[in-house]
Amino acid sequence: MADTERWLELLEEKGGRITGPRRAIVELMANSDRALSPVHVFDLARAKYPKMGLVTVYRTLEFLSELGLVERVHQPDGCHMYLRAANGHEHLMICSGCGKAVYFSGDDLSAFIEKISKESGFLIQSHWLQLHGLCKECH
Amino acid sequence: MADTERWLELLEEKGGRITGPRRAIVELMANSDRALSPVHVFDLARAKYPKMGLVTVYRTLEFLSELGLVERVHQPDGCHMYLRAANGHEHLMICSGCGKAVYFSGDDLSAFIEKISKESGFLIQSHWLQLHGLCKECH
DNA sequence: ATCCTTATTGATAATGTATTTCATTATCAT
DNA sequence: ATGATAATGAAATACATTATCAATAAGGAT
Structure with a gap:
């Protein structure tokens, strides 16, 4: 859980705003040890933030990726999953x-x-x- | 160029037929040292066989992949390119x-x-x- | 606390890529 | 040559990702 706050702080430092959707996604990614697809993140995050849009998931994952908090994972059958860095x-x-x-x-x-x-x-x-x-x- | 014939022979042994489109794709893949996307293969192969359809490219690459002649390549930014094995x-x-x-x-x-x-x-x-x-x- | 600027959001549309379907064509054993 | 059938390409479809844009919400200024 400490990671969640650390991620949000970094996000804020870099000029981003802390919002409900972002908080939900960050909580998820910072505390998961599994590689998740955008759609999977979408489904899980809606439990915390039901209005969540899929587009926001893509944007937030890309932002987190730019911050080095998350990275794309490649597997033999495909390569569109994200994992904490x-x-x-x-x-x-x-x-x-x-x-x-x-x-x-x-x-x-x-x-x-x-x-x-x-x-x-x-x-x-x-x-x-x-x-x-x-x-x-x-x- | 020897590889081209070897690939076509193997393809035939495995029950496949040698056709114009396949020959064009095999010539390309067997003699290239670059990873190519399906669309890229499509463009290059049409120089040899103008009627080539994109669907045939997908099917042929998959077939060559099953024969172990070609394999999918993963790169940081994407992962849908093919390369001779x-x-x-x-x-x-x-x-x-x-x-x-x-x-x-x-x-x-x-x-x-x-x-x-x-x-x-x-x-x-x-x-x-x-x-x-x-x-x-x-x- | 309220206002104001602007980042962020989500619905929608657009794009691009991959797969399925199917009538037509081409291959190759006979 | 002929015929069985593998292979093709066009079109339709499915799916993932990106772009557009009006509405909303965050957070600094007041």
């Missing part, structure tokens, strides 16, 4: 069943990436390491 | 500018993945390691 650079593991997501760190790919970069002439800007599978509950 | 399990590096893609191998994440899996209780089914950046020409 990682703390710094972490990697992601997602359950194909329920969308439950866990961030983890501890890898060290930098040397490897450096090597590939040198060999290919590519300027590497980011990388994804993502694990797909089923969580405890789903298997 | 890797040889076995390889990782991908994509240019954000032009879509140019390079496969590479040589990592060994298995121990790391095993560890994460044990700690979390997840049953890991697949993983992605993907590098994003700009190719030589684009920077």
Whole structure:
């Protein structure tokens, strides 16, 4: 719940206004460990704020994404879900069943990436390491 | 160009017929090192086969995907592009500018993945390691 | 507390992408 | 050549996302 307030503060600092619809979406996203589609967010958020429009969900998710609080998640079958962002650079593991997501760190790919970069002439800007599978509950 | 014939042979072996539209799409995909969207494939393929319909592009890309000749590619901003498939399990590096893609191998994440899996209780089914950046020409 | 500016909202329409349907056409084994 | 049927493309449909715009609400100024 502390996250909710922190997100709203940041939103306000960046010139945004705190509104009912935004509060509902922020509460949802800040406290969920699952990747959710815009429509799913829409359905869940209407429990808190029944007048919520789907367009507002899209706009708010994009705003939160610009603030770095939320990020788009890519999965083998599609890639239109959103999830609270990682703390710094972490990697992601997602359950194909329920969308439950866990961030983890501890890898060290930098040397490897450096090597590939040198060999290919590519300027590497980011990388994804993502694990797909089923969580405890789903298997 | 040898790939074109190999793809068409495989397509035939699997019960498909070799047609003008399919030949145009296969020539394109087998000889391109870029990730292309269905619409992009459509535009390029019409140069070879003007009557081409967009629906045929979707169907053919899906067929080629089932044959393992082509695969969907995910990028930060979107994820509905297709690229000739890797040889076995390889990782991908994509240019954000032009879509140019390079496969590479040589990592060994298995121990790391095993560890994460044990700690979390997840049953890991697949993983992605993907590098994003700009190719030589684009920077 | 009230007013005022303006960000935000939600209904609607528009767009763009992907899928389904179906009559026509083309492939290829015979 | 012929015929069974796979494949095609046009049209219709479904679906997700974006743009438009008048009405509303937030929050600073008074």
